[in-house]
Amino acid sequence: MEHKLNISVSPHARDKMSTSAIMACVFFALIPSAIVGVWHGGLHTLYVLLAAVITAVLSEFIFDYITKKPNTVKDNSAAVTGLILGLSLSGSVPLYIPILGSIFAIIVVKCFFGGLGKNFINPALAARCFLMISFSKTMTTFTLDGVTSATPLETLRTGGVINLTELFYGSAPGVIGGCALTMIIGGFALWVLDIIDWRIPVSVFVSFVLFVALFGGQGFDLRYLAAQIMGGGLLMASLFMATDYVTSPVSPLGHVIYGCLIGILGGLFRVLGSSADSFSYAVIISNLFVPLIDEFIVPKPYAYRKQSELVRSGHPVKSFFKMFPKPAIVLTVIALLAGVALSGVYTLTKDAIDEQQLAANAESYKAVLPDAESFEKVDAIDAAIAELDGGFYGTDFGRVTINEGVAGLDASGNVVGYVLSVTTKDGFDNDITLSLGLTADGETTGIAFTELNETAGMGMRADEPDFKDQFNGRSVSKFTLNKAGDGTGADEINSISGASITSGAVVNAVNAGLDFYNNVVKGGN
């Protein structure tokens, strides 16, 4: 024996699956989604993904180098973080977005806390939320073939009809990794390879579907539910982000609790809040509960479980409920109660909010139809609005919905005109809602804004008399916008300088109201 022998404690064999192999599997499971994303989004989309991945890897490499730590780039986790971040961005974002995001994810969220395994929230998601807060406008603009369009979930929220097939194949406007089909394939592959536990995604789906079905206001409408599942990043969040080992619990029961938490929070945010990012926030918040879950959900060794003790004492009981430890039942009940309570609060406050809204509306109605003393609902208008079912009105006015229409009465109860409440989603920053006053002949008596949150000094100037009084006392069937601001024509409205998008949205909204009045209300009469 001329050379020395290695001495170590057993075991002396190791599985081939290493950290870097696992991460490589996750990376490749995301590749189909990336390909479909690039296919639909074009070359720029590819640059976004590359920027995210390359920056992530470089950030980790440089951090390790500067801090004199062993190089951890080869564990592939930085590349996975970069790819997940890239896929969760819109394909049209400027390249500084993925670059900044990846730096934030790797340096701040991961490396500062000690590298892979030590971060307490998912780096890619944290970076996405960081970007959402810092660059909200850029992050929520989704363009497809150069046209800015609503994401399917926004359409869904406003009651529009969405194309499930588009969602399934990823051609709907949204993030790069928006293809439901490839996401499911990738997730399934990871499950087959025993890399992710089915419990997390399944409990996310089940709890989310239950929540949305119960509180989403559409019941068990399959199309609605399918759209909710396939749209808005639920699949990517539940299959690739929630299953991130580092920021998910360890025990199987912990997985179920964590998954349900994500599903319920995601459902809550979708039903009550903005749709696009519900699951980013749901997962991040649930990440924070992971240490708590792991502290309290400690599975006992098989030998100490109740079932084993019963078997040993000769009385095995195979009751369904006995199979679940108490904490599981308690937590499920708490989660359900919390959900019910929250939706209860929402329902209660919703009425109060609606009443306030009505009072505010009445004020603005009076402003646009000064001759009226009181307002009352008209069945014909209500029926016509109900027929629209909350969808966008017409095809020439952008994304406009008709909210309400009332008749204005003078002191003796005669109809002096009508007021319509119209909302457009085409504002520069947010939705714009306005009241439009009309005489019975269809002459506009004025407009007033009940919801206007545009850029100060730009779009907000729509509320100034210079702009909005242009609508007073004019009798046309359709206004046109003069962007130069020097129009004198009978149907021309001069744009606010530097805010043609806001101006155009307002004109379109007014035109939609006029069209609705002329063709539906009057035509219907």
Add this chain to the structure above:
Amino acid sequence: MAKDTFRGGVHPEEHKELSRDQALRVYDAKGEMVFLLSQHIGKPAKPVVKKNDEVLVGQVIAEADGFVSANIVSSCSGKVKGIEKRRTLSGAMMDAIVIENDGEFRPLVTQEEETDPMTLGNAEILDRVKAAGIVGLGGAGFPTHVKLAPKDPSGIKYVIANGAECEPYITCNDQLMRTKAEEIVEGVETILRLFPNAEGVIAIEHNKPEAIEAMKKACHGKKDIRVLALPTKYPQGGERSLIAVIAGVYYPASMLPADVGCIVDNVGTIYAIQQAARYRRPLIQNGITVTGEAVANPGNFTVRIGTSFAELLEAAGGLKEGATLTKALCGGPMMGIAMSSLDVPTQKTSNALTLLVDDANVLAKENETNCLRCGRCAAACPQGLLPQQMLHAIHQNQLDRFEKKYYGMECISCGTCSYICPARRPLTESFKQAKAEVLAARRAAAAGGK
């Protein structure tokens, strides 16, 4: 009630093809023989020979000291060179009787008498087992006469012959079952005489079809013995895994198999029991697989206990030309002990000499990285423990948490968690240390209490 398989487990590469079809060959030692005085759990045996005594094959050279202890029987004839400290597998020094082997193997008993074990009384069976110095050959070396005498023999439901042989590389039990099936079945029948309410189960992993076939043939017509083929999965051959499958019971470390109605013995042990019961033959030899990528002619050997591993390697043709031996294991890669030198005697519990070359264990040398919290260790643990949290508790110096919250003392050191860990963290390794510390603290507390 019984299930197909136990919970958890892993599938390490088997490497059994190196030696699986090599029949057991008898190897008679040529050099000096070393008999360690502690080859079993319990008190070391007490020498009954002294320097320059002439001993014969089959002569008791050290007697059991107390109930939980075992006789040591000479496997060669010759002169006692002395009683001195010799190196054990782990490198520690231990008292041993060293005999100058004269190479003639003169037996103590020249005329063997044969008895049908089915005519023996219970006390007689236990006496013969004890006199033969039989201990559990599967690993721990628990004295068999103690195991076979539980408090309540009528409460035993299953006598399990463990032929699983789930450790990679090792094949000597496979060969033993193929060639000594009748004897093993008689051994099980002998044990069943002690336990009137028990059923015999011979458990073998699926990857040994010839052994399963041979054992089934030998069991043909026996009402109370059956062969059970089990899925190939490590650690299927662990006592608790077998009991989980066969009796459907998981039990804590504070209990013995007998407490849940089971007696588990390795097929090698059962063969030794049969030999002792029928012929009064003492345990002087056992099956050892000499294998690994560094061995010229891997094979299975019937070896006299006390033979040097270095000599055994020569019997297998020595090192393979061009192979760089990096690790020498007594046992397989999952639970085997890495030896610093091959000049160590085989003992009753030795079942393999596995010599690895660099590429066979290169994965085990990868550097440890941060824990991913992937949970593979917990999913694979056959006891349902949480290795990740246990290691965390150890790193936090919270042995109390390790023991009470995470039931660390339930760990059976099977190596499954370390094997599966993608971050190459030393889980099993750390638990062995922590368990030793907890036990030491318990002993200290007990001593302080006196």
